[in-house]
Amino acid sequence: MTVIEEAVIPNNTGKSFIVKQGQRIRVSAESIVDFVVFNLDNLRERFDQGRTKANRGKVVISTGDLLYSKLNNIMMIIVEDTYKGTQDLQFGTCSRASYDGWWERRNSEAFKDNLKAWGINKREDLPDHGCWENLTDAVKNYGIAPEDIPSPLNLFMSMEIDSNGKLVWQIDRDRPELGKPAHVDLRAEMNCLVAVSACPEMGMAKSSIRVQIYRE
Helix, strand or coil, X not given: CXXXXXXXXXXXXEEEEEECCCCEEEEEECCCEEEEEEECCEEEEEECHHHHHHHHXXXXXXXXCEEEECCCCEEEEEEEECCCCCXXXXXXXXCHHHHXXXXXXXXXXXXXXXXXXXXXXXXXXXXXCCHHHHHHHHHHHHCCCHHHCCCCEEECCCEXXXXXXXXXXXXXXXXXXXCCCEEEEEEECCCEEEEEEECCHHHCCCCCEEEEEEEC
């Protein structure tokens, strides 16, 4: 393993990386990471949750699974996954707008118990921005517009769909032990621009994430 680039990304910030065809990217974390991919040679082509789910025939992916673009091209393949939970392909990115919306709906059935259980008692307890802003900032120098940020692969985020079709975030299940981050390695099947965000998890995540670009 020859490391080409390595970076530590603080909580609730993002960064972009160039991963050339055949190179690998390792993401190590104790909390959720929003992960998006663009074709470096055609930045209008980007990762697509829907194509990935349709082509793989499932809503959770792990080792051996492929990441597809909207054009049905294979962008990356997961070559190693040490996380005990699932890699989410259902949820989108968090953002200032989503946090504002969740606070406005704090008394609804979906949120009234969760927010209080998570220690969120006022709007200021929620982050003032989220992964969408972090990813937007990470790729702005490439001329990628905010509205062109795709829905991500949410690494280390265990989600379930209940019998009523409701998305349920299993927040405490399968979480890596403190000081023992899980990692996911992906190999680029084309020249890629990858952007990642260290998700604030509604203000509950505090740790940074580590990214390594390497070749075998």
